[in-house]
Amino acid sequence: MSYNESARTALYEHHTGLSTIFSELEAQEKRKPELAEQPAELTVTLLPFQREGLHWLIAQEASKYKGGMLADEMGMGKTIQTIALLLSEPRGKPNLVVVPTVAIMQWRSEIESNTAGKLKTTIYHGASRVEDPKKLKQFDVIITSYNVLESVYRKEHAGFRRTDGVYKARSALHAIHYHRVILDEAHNIKDRQSNTAKAAFALETDRRLCLSGTPLQNRIGELYSLIRFLRIEPFCNYFCKKCDCSSLDWMFSDKRTCDRCGHKPVQHANWFNTELLKPIQNAPTAVEREAGMRKMRSILKHILLRRTKVERADDLGLPPRIVDIRRDRFNEEEEDLYQSIYSDSARRFSSYVAAGVVLNNYANIFTLITRMRQMADHPDLVLRRHGATENDTTLVCKICDDEAQEAIRAKCHHVFCRLCVKEYVEGYDAEDTQEPLECPVCHVPLVIDLTAPALEVDEDTVKKGSIINRINMANWRSSTKIEALVEELYKLRSDRQTIKSIVFSQFTSMLDLVEWRLKRAGFETVKLQGNMTPMQRDNSIKYFMQTASVEVFLVSLKAGGVALNLCEASQVFLLDPWWNPSVEWQSGDRVHRIGQHRPVRITRLVIEDSIESRIIELQDKKANMIRATIEQDDSAMNKLTPGDLEFLFTVC
Structure with missing residues (x-):
């Protein structure tokens, strides 16, 4: 009997419809691209591929799936396509948009500037937010952050401790039945066990939409959370092998028997894990793993729309993007x-x-x-x-x-x-x-x-x-990497124009040292880091964009690697390679996006014969995994192993 066949046989006996799921998906034709009419109240003209995206979004919401994933590459206008959807018929409210904290002000600005005030919007964030569900229902769009969504969910379910006991507070966000819930940068819920994912799953709505240029970052299993949020059946459900019991949630209150049928947990299987995740990750033969990948693609082609800048270069008209690796050696x-x-x-x-x-x-x-x-x-x-x-x-x-x-x-x-x-x-x-x-x-x-x-x-x-x-800066010495950055920035200086650059680093202390060095080299800088409020972040971004004398924006990769539109800059410097290649893709695409008219150059500063050069090689493994799943590339699926860790410690 082939891998996982016994589990399938047991499930098919009591859930006969499961046996034909994949043949039905294969027989179902992929939706052909069509141009939707531009909403009259949208003040910006959609590009042809964006009108195709709008048509796909409308059709997905009208289908049995009631939504889907818009996974266009970063910088192709997922936000404006979504705003167009908000203006399309059938119009409904309220719509909830959940975003990273750094993107709150940008979403409000995009809605206000592109809809001529036709969508009444509120921000559910901070001490002055509206807490009355009846009042919130009057808005067309409610914008909140993942942190706030998780916080109100946790206070409603687990409560919060005070000196005289534990109290629970009703979540205003979860007291509303929405017309539509939109998750921007939806990979924020990739951990199915996290409170953030559970808070998103608990939202009640008629339509669901996930936006992410990188819906898959580390492992195939991350897709489950998006499928669970979208409620794509039967992949999001648990099925009993002993009876016809099925449920959306893991229903074992006493951790021993199912609340519905009374059978043990071992008798229940998640369909996504059984048919997709386990065959892809653990099947003993390449044939079975490839079969799992085909099944994964058969469902994704009906719920996910992915376009890349290369595919739609004619529509986008973006300037070229050059990615360089500058290699230096230690002194x-x-x-x-x-x-x-x-x-x-x-x-x-x-x-x-x-x-x-x-x-x-x-x-x-x-x-x-x-x-x-x-x-x-x-x-x-x-x-x-x-x-x-x-x-x-x-x-x-x-x-x-x-x-x-x-x-x-x-x-x-x-x-x-x-x-x-x-x-x-x-x-x-x-x-x-x-x-x-x-x-x-x-x-x-x-x-x-x-x-x-x-x-x-x-x-x-x-x-x-x-x-x-903590340092006596009077005797401080710079480093090879910082001096390499200073050299690159000096090359960009021109008497005719200010060329703006963004410098990303994982380590804020590195940004502190860079800031100190650049100021003494005559550069005016602005810094974005994780301890800022949404208003502080927004003001820092505007100051960088609108002040001609500011040449360099220092950004913590932990705080500003996603959901920023920084088209005033045309140069990006990545000071330290990141384990996850999609994080670097996101940071580079802060500038290479619609609205950019200058050639973009992304420079990765790497010290040769150090661990950095090895990390870059290991990034390719995750890049292959992402392409194999989302972009339907047949490259081998790989994940980091003890052998990969050993590679990092091998002498060049």
């Missing part, structure tokens, strides 16, 4: 410091390999790799990490030893940057070990809600904890 002092850290790290890693406990020491290995990445930026990021600040209230990430961006706290009370710990959690592959993922600090099992609201800290306190205040 002698940096080389000695790096080799010292590398030798110690490689020795410790080799001991784990020899003992066969690589994955059991994932936390230690992850820390070693992070330190080498920081050393490639500037030695001070590693050498000055201890005694981070004299003020104990400053939040410092225990992974990057930097000022924590969107700080969240684990159950063991250690604080991390949200994106650092996400990277840490998502990079762990537990298939080869029964050991749970452990805290990288105290090594107890890691329990953390990756979507919890950010911990609050006074902005002045954060500034006092800057690396600049």
